[in-house]
Amino acid sequence: MAEAPVEYIASITRQYARLGYKPYGWVYNTDTPPWQPVKKPLAQSRVALIASGGIYRRGQVAFHFKDDTSFRLIPTEVRTEDLRTAHFAYDQTDARREPNVVFPIDTLRGLVHEGFIGALTEHAFTFMGGIYSARRVREDLAPALTSRLVAERADLALLVPV
Amino acid sequence: MTMSSALDITRAVNPPRAVFTDFPLGHTAGKPFDRRLQRQIMIEALSAFETMGQPGSIKMLPFEWDADHSWKHAGAGKGDTRQARTEEPQYQTEEDKAAAQEGRLAEECIVCSNWSPGSEAPRSTG
Structure with missing residues (x-):
């Protein structure tokens, strides 16, 4: 018998109250989301992977934990063993053993090889999702990522939060 | 398309397209080293690009982390531990x-x- 999903908002709200923190400012978007129709079959589409699990490549500067709105460009040809993580808000044990759980690069490369999707963009895009300012995400990070998606001619964006 | 393992947060953010897998945080794309499961989840996620027609849709995937759901009661949602945060790369x-x-x-x-x-x-x- 399936159990209901964990209620993270309620749980974290209770925890903050217990610890005497200011309530967290959850984002509630109540308007109908923007909609872009899919224009090509998957097998002809170029897919961009965007992941918020703090993934970086060995040799790159790691993320910091104070509202870091920077992002990394990870070549999609990257060696999986060169992937690292830096994030404070989830258990990174499995991500560090096997990055595909939060950064499914081998999974996607396999599906390109099978012909299920057409291609990947030259880079995947990663950031550290523990950013407390929704405004900075909206005004800084999201537009910068969007312009990269356009520059790399992505047909589809696949977001992988943690 | 956003993948998700936090249904209530995804509902609140309300992205155009989402797929939900009921796994512990940090495993949005599957279990470690389980290539078959990772592939199945990804095929479900990508296929939804071609099948979803309504903005705000969330496709619920059937995969279970374990049979007894004990992970949901083992400190899930611990969240913020409020360590001092600096701009030093970690x-x-x-x-x-x-x-x-x-x-x-x-x-x-x-x-x-x-x-x-x-x-x-x-x-x-x-």
């Missing part, structure tokens, strides 16, 4: 830190962040 290993410091001098750093050739130097974040 490397996974000391070796990564050394590699990044070499990288700063090379072209490698162009891909560190949204740094562009026109700016004076990479920001402190890289």
Whole structure:
């Protein structure tokens, strides 16, 4: 018998109250989301992977934990063993053993090889999702990522939060 | 398309397209080393691009982490531990830190962040 999903908002709200923190400012978007129709079959589409699990490549500067709105460009040809993580808000044990759980690069490369999707963009895009300012995400990070998606001619964006 | 393992947060954010897998945080794309499951989840996620027609749709995937759901009662949603946060990069290993410091001098750093050739130097974040 399936159990209901964990209620993270309620749980974290209770925890903050217990610890005497200011309530967290959850984002509630109540308007109908923007909609872009899919224009090509998957097998002809170029897919961009965007992941918020703090993934970086060995040799790159790691993320910091104070509202870091920077992002990394990870070549999609990257060696999986060169992937690292830096994030404070989830258990990174499995991500560090096997990055595909939060950064499914081998999974996607396999599906390109099978012909299920057409291609990947030259880079995947990663950031550290523990950013407390929704405004900075909206005004800084999201537009910068969007312009990269356009520059790399992505047909589809696949977001992988943690 | 956004993948998700936090249904209530995804509902609140309300992205155009989402697929939900009821796994512990940090496993949005599957279980470690289970390539077959990772592939199945990804095929379900990508297929939804072709089948979803309504903005705000969330496709519920049937995969279960374990039979007894004990992970849901083992400190799930612990969330913020309020360690002091600084702008110091938090490397996974000391070796990564050394590699990044070499990288700063090379072209490698162009891909560190949204740094562009026109700016004076990479920001402190890289």
